[in-house]
Amino acid sequence: MPFPIEDKLVVAVASSALFRLDEADRIFREKGISAYREYQRRHENKLLEPGIAFPFVRRFLEINHLFPENQPVEVVLLSRNDPDTGMRVFHSIGHYKLGITRAAFTGGNSPFRYIPAYNVSLFLSANEDDVRKAITDGYAAGLVLDSLVRDDLDDYELRIAFDFDGVIADDSAEKVYADGGLEQFHRSEDEKSEIPMSPGPLAGLFQKLGRLRTLESGRIEKEPSYKRYLKTAIVTARNAPAHKRLATTLRNWNISVDETFFLGGMNKGRILSTLRPHIFFDDQRHPHLDAAKDFTPSVHIPFGIASDRVAAPK
Numbered sequence: 001m002p003f004p005i006e007d008k009l010v011v012a013v014a015s016s017a018l019f020r021l022d023e024a025d026r027i028f029r030e031k032g033i034s035a036y037r038e039y040q041r042r043h044e045n046k047l048l049e050p051g052i053a054f055p056f057v058r059r060f061l062e063i064n065h066l067f068p069e070n071q072p073v074e075v076v077l078l079s080r081n082d083p084d085t086g087m088r089v090f091h092s093i094g095h096y097k098l099g100i101t102r103a104a105f106t107g108g109n110s111p112f113r114y115i116p117a118y119n120v121s122l123f124l125s126a127n128e129d130d131v132r133k134a135i136t137d138g139y140a141a142g143l144v145l146d147s148l149v150r151d152d153l154d155d156y157e158l159r160i161a162f163d164f165d166g167v168i169a170d171d172s173a174e175k176v177y178a179d180g181g182l183e184q185f186h187r188s189e190d191e192k193s194e195i196p197m198s199p200g201p202l203a204g205l206f207q208k209l210g211r212l213r214t215l216e217s218g219r220i221e222k223e224p225s226y227k228r229y230l231k232t233a234i235v236t237a238r239n240a241p242a243h244k245r246l247a248t249t250l251r252n253w254n255i256s257v258d259e260t261f262f263l264g265g266m267n268k269g270r271i272l273s274t275l276r277p278h279i280f281f282d283d284q285r286h287p288h289l290d291a292a293k294d295f296t297p298s299v300h301i302p303f304g305i306a307s308d309r310v311a312a313p314k
Helices: 022-031 033-042 054-066 087-095 128-136 172-191 203-222 243-253 269-275 285-292
Strands: 009-013 073-079 103-105 120-125 141-144 158-162 230-236 259-262 279-282 298-300
Touching: 009 054, 009 203, 022 033, 033 087, 054 073, 054 158, 073 087, 073 120, 120 128, 120 203, 128 141, 158 269, 172 243, 203 230, 203 243, 230 269, 243 259, 259 269, 269 285, 279 285, 285 298
Parallel strands: 009 073, 009 120, 073 103, 120 141, 158 230, 158 279, 230 259, 279 298
Antiparallel strands: 141 298
16 A cells, blocks of 8 residues: 555656657647547557656655655656546556656646645646646646756766745745845845745745655664765855845754855856756746756746746845
8 A cells, every 4th residue: 555645745747747748749739639649549558758857756756765664755647638648658657667656637627736635745847837827826836847958877866956035935035136136135135134034935845855854864873874865955146145044044944955055146057067956946947947957957936026037146
């Protein structure tokens, strides 16, 4: 029997995030649902190629192999397919041995409504409308973006990188920047340096990843030879004096990260090209996710004032 889903850190993925469905999507757009169903049935046993979220999902599920007695994570499939057309997706899941057993097939309807039913802490999709509706309803969701990065199978770790404002924290500081400029932003953040920021859309995910780090820390104490698997990083365009409030927020939440980069507006690609996270979350497509796409699978968090434009150092 599967472990209770209430006890897990659950990530939900749409078929479009987990696998490349370019040809099937083209047929759906150009010829409609009947042609799409016929195409998927005809290719039911043809493997789908890994998609943008695949490296992250594969590595995320590996945590269960490291802690078999806890089984602390799970990935569920939330798909607009129906069970018939979804057979190809599950065939590919089985081939890659991903260990995904739970799913919702919604027959063309948006699946994000089932996020609370599956105890989901993050929903990844290539359908922008689904992601924006989920964010609007207060759920943690992200739009996977095209990337040419290929997974290095010899790389042992799982590295997850986050922007700070508008992703982990809310966008209140970005609003100050939008209204008063950089000088006002730095003045405000310096004055509020001892006041933690309010949670952003991925705060819950970030905090639960912190618990997994704690689980690994306990194992390191018992087994000094154990090598930490999950590593988290913050890559923010903040710099001094705005760095203080970030530290205050993490202390208040009792969370540690492995690496933090204060870039002061520097191109984030300069760090990501070395860090090489397996997934990176940011609320600005331009310029930050543009700079990231050559180095990491990237996810746009369409939240708040800066979600679609250049905004404050974050």
